[in-house]
Amino acid sequence: MLERKLLNCTVAVAALHAAVAFALPASADEITVVSFGGAYQEAQSKALFQPAAKALGITVREETYGGIADLRLQVKSGAVTWDVVASGSGSAARAGAEGILEPLDYSVIDVSTFQKGLYQDFCMGGDVFSTVLAWNTKTYGDNGPQSWADFWDVTKFPGKRAYRNSVAGALEPALMADGVAPDKVYEVLSTPEGLERALNKIRELKPHIAVWWSSGAQHAQLMVDGEVDMVTGWNGRFDVAAKSGAGVKYTFNQALLDYDCYAIAKGAPHKDLAMKFLAEISKPEYQAEFTKYITYGPTNVKAYELGLIDDDYARKLPSHPDNAARQLPIDLQWYIKNEAEASAAYQNMLTE
Amino acid sequence: MSAAARETAPYAAALRADDLRERRTLFGLSLPALLLVFVTLVVPVGWLFWLSFLSDAGEFSLEHYRRMASQASYLRIFRTTFEVSLITTSLCILLGYPLAYLLAQLPRRIAALCMIAVLLPFWTSVLVRTYAWLVLLQRQGIINGWGMGLGLWDEPLPLVHNMSGTLIGMTHIMLPYLILPLYGSMRAIDGDYLKAAANLGASPTRAFWTVYLPLSFPGLAAGAAIVFILCLGFYITPALLGGGRVILVSMRIATDIELFFNWGAASALGVVLLLLTVALLYLASRVAGFDRVLGGTK
Numbered sequence: 001m002l003e004r005k006l007l008n009c010t011v012a013v014a015a016l017h018a019a020v021a022f023a024l025p026a027s028a029d030e031i032t033v034v035s036f037g038g039a040y041q042e043a044q045s046k047a048l049f050q051p052a053a054k055a056l057g058i059t060v061r062e063e064t065y066g067g068i069a070d071l072r073l074q075v076k077s078g079a080v081t082w083d084v085v086a087s088g089s090g091s092a093a094r095a096g097a098e099g100i101l102e103p104l105d106y107s108v109i110d111v112s113t114f115q116k117g118l119y120q121d122f123c124m125g126g127d128v129f130s131t132v133l134a135w136n137t138k139t140y141g142d143n144g145p146q147s148w149a150d151f152w153d154v155t156k157f158p159g160k161r162a163y164r165n166s167v168a169g170a171l172e173p174a175l176m177a178d179g180v181a182p183d184k185v186y187e188v189l190s191t192p193e194g195l196e197r198a199l200n201k202i203r204e205l206k207p208h209i210a211v212w213w214s215s216g217a218q219h220a221q222l223m224v225d226g227e228v229d230m231v232t233g234w235n236g237r238f239d240v241a242a243k244s245g246a247g248v249k250y251t252f253n254q255a256l257l258d259y260d261c262y263a264i265a266k267g268a269p270h271k272d273l274a275m276k277f278l279a280e281i282s283k284p285e286y287q288a289e290f291t292k293y294i295t296y297g298p299t300n301v302k303a304y305e306l307g308l309i310d311d312d313y314a315r316k317l318p319s320h321p322d323n324a325a326r327q328l329p330i331d332l333q334w335y336i337k338n339e340a341e342a343s344a345a346y347q348n349m350l351t352e
Numbered sequence: 353m354s355a356a357a358r359e360t361a362p363y364a365a366a367l368r369a370d371d372l373r374e375r376r377t378l379f380g381l382s383l384p385a386l387l388l389v390f391v392t393l394v395v396p397v398g399w400l401f402w403l404s405f406l407s408d409a410g411e412f413s414l415e416h417y418r419r420m421a422s423q424a425s426y427l428r429i430f431r432t433t434f435e436v437s438l439i440t441t442s443l444c445i446l447l448g449y450p451l452a453y454l455l456a457q458l459p460r461r462i463a464a465l466c467m468i469a470v471l472l473p474f475w476t477s478v479l480v481r482t483y484a485w486l487v488l489l490q491r492q493g494i495i496n497g498w499g500m501g502l503g504l505w506d507e508p509l510p511l512v513h514n515m516s517g518t519l520i521g522m523t524h525i526m527l528p529y530l531i532l533p534l535y536g537s538m539r540a541i542d543g544d545y546l547k548a549a550a551n552l553g554a555s556p557t558r559a560f561w562t563v564y565l566p567l568s569f570p571g572l573a574a575g576a577a578i579v580f581i582l583c584l585g586f587y588i589t590p591a592l593l594g595g596g597r598v599i600l601v602s603m604r605i606a607t608d609i610e611l612f613f614n615w616g617a618a619s620a621l622g623v624v625l626l627l628l629t630v631a632l633l634y635l636a637s638r639v640a641g642f643d644r645v646l647g648g649t650k
Contacts, residue, residue, distance in 0.1 A: 165596040214591070225490055225491075226491065347599075
């Protein structure tokens with residue numbers, strides 16, 4: 001009896017093998033990667049996706065999408081065609097908590113030389129950017145405001161400010177300006193009083209905030225046009241603006257360190273291969289190559305140590321150890337837990 | 353039954369049959385249009401209603417409406433939305449009525465040429481026109497540059513990234529929607545009525561107020577209703593020219609979807625906006641006459 005069962009099992013397994021062998025050859029060595037398009041994806045494609053495909057001997061199909069909401073539709077309708085998904089760290093964290101991403105296997109992906117905090121259960125950091133304080137050099141010269149306290153100091157630095165119109169990365173500077181030590185910021189923000197304290201600090205500055213920006217393109221344009229004198233925003237955008245002749249400088253001091261990342265869609269058709277693909281593109285050589293196309297830093301610190309990035313250039317990247325040490329890494333756990341509530345309070349403050 | 357009636361009875365029956373056939377044919381012909389409206393309007397709006405009553409877990413719930421009632425910001429956003437729409441509509445009437453009147457008085461050929469000036473911006477992308485206003489109105493923009501260059505004012509005027517910038521941009525983009533129906537209805541006014549008024553001793557002003565204005569009112573009401581309704585859902589222009597300080601319902605809908613993937617919350621906002629709009633139009637129609645507001649030119 002037992003033998004029969006075993007035999008049946010063996011037959012079944014053999015049949016399964018045969019089926020797999022017949023079904024997969026066409027697509028087994030192919031994965032689909034989805035990202036945001038534009039200059040960003042072009043850099044990814046040239047520095048990461050296609051070289052990694054070559055190294056692994058597979059085909060990487062690339063698609064573009066609008067954001068995690070698109071992935072959610074795929075997963076909810078049970079028709080997942082994407083394997084690897086590029087995303088912002090916050091969206092990925094929420095998507096992971098929501099259950100539309102596969103947990104990553106860090107025995108396959110080597111993150112031992114990654115900067116601390118730049119990988120999480122559901123996504124692996126791909127590049128690092130900073131939310132910095134930037135200023136108009138026509139108004140303040142080369143030595144502009146250097147801290148969030150300066151950003152709030154309207155007597156020492158009179159002028160118009162621009163600030164973000166949504167809560168992500170908007171509360172931390174307010175608390176630092178109010179005298180909270182960077183490493184205590186999220187602790188304070190986790191209490192209702194702390195949240196209110198941050199909001200009150202922003203209310204205090206509100207009369208001097210001329211624009212509440214909603215996109216990276218917008219805050220870069222504000223500086224190109226000289227519409228405001230001081231702004232919060234993403235460092236890469238200001239580099240581009242400065243290159244095109246805008247009088248803008250920024251400091252990494254007290255900036256918020258954040259990252260873009262790669263995740264695997266829940267129910268991805270080629271999950272295991274996708275995992276190997278992520279292991280490949282997380283290697284320092286790839287990450288160093290990526291910085292040549294766009295001014296975002298590597299998440300793998302070893303990329304700096306290999307000497308593949310020109311030293312002067314490396315010092316301008318957000319994740320360079322010298323720069324990273326002066327910054328506060330975004331706490332994604334805080335956002336997963338509190339963003340909805342904090343956002344409601346922030347939107348309420350904006351309409352006051 | 354008289355002889356005449358007996359004679360016409362068969363004809364009457366034939367006429368009725370004809371009439372019925374014609375009605376059926378017309379209904380058949382309009383069926384594609386009716387289907388189109390059903391598929392593109394009734395079904396999506398019905399779905400919107402349905403979604404707004406679903407919780408995140410997919411059960412029937414009023415949570416989205418309760419949240420709206422409990423947070424003061426929603427009330428402020430709705431108030432701002434109606435305020436902005438009302439002011440924009442008023443500005444469009446103030447600017448558009450005299451312009452349409454002028455166009456209606458001109459010979460048709462010249463009026464057609466002038467109409468190009470009205471329509472040309474109408475055909476240009478809203479995004480392009482909005483950015484153009486940004487270039488004109490900003491701190492180091494053209495208007496402030498000239499004004500300060502000529503010594504008219506010393507400090508740059510805050511023309512954009514606030515309420516005034518929003519109103520300027522929205523009025524400019526909405527103006528053709530008012531002028532087109534208004535111009536149509538003014539063109540349809542028979543000049544003899546005004547001559548008759550003058551003949552009866554009315555001054556030109558009197559003739560305008562008692563004859564011309566009431567006759568042009570249907571076009572004005574239709575144009576104003578279109579402008580007002582479009583303003584309520586306007587997104588791009590207030591988002592760019594308001595500098596984040598003028599927050600309208602449309603922007604909040606976008607925020608709710610981007611941040612929380614929350615179709616229900618966004619749908620509930622849409623439903624409330626729709627119901628408020630219908631209620632307001634109904635009120636307006638009670639005051640001005642229903643067919644006038646919704647019927648366009650008569």
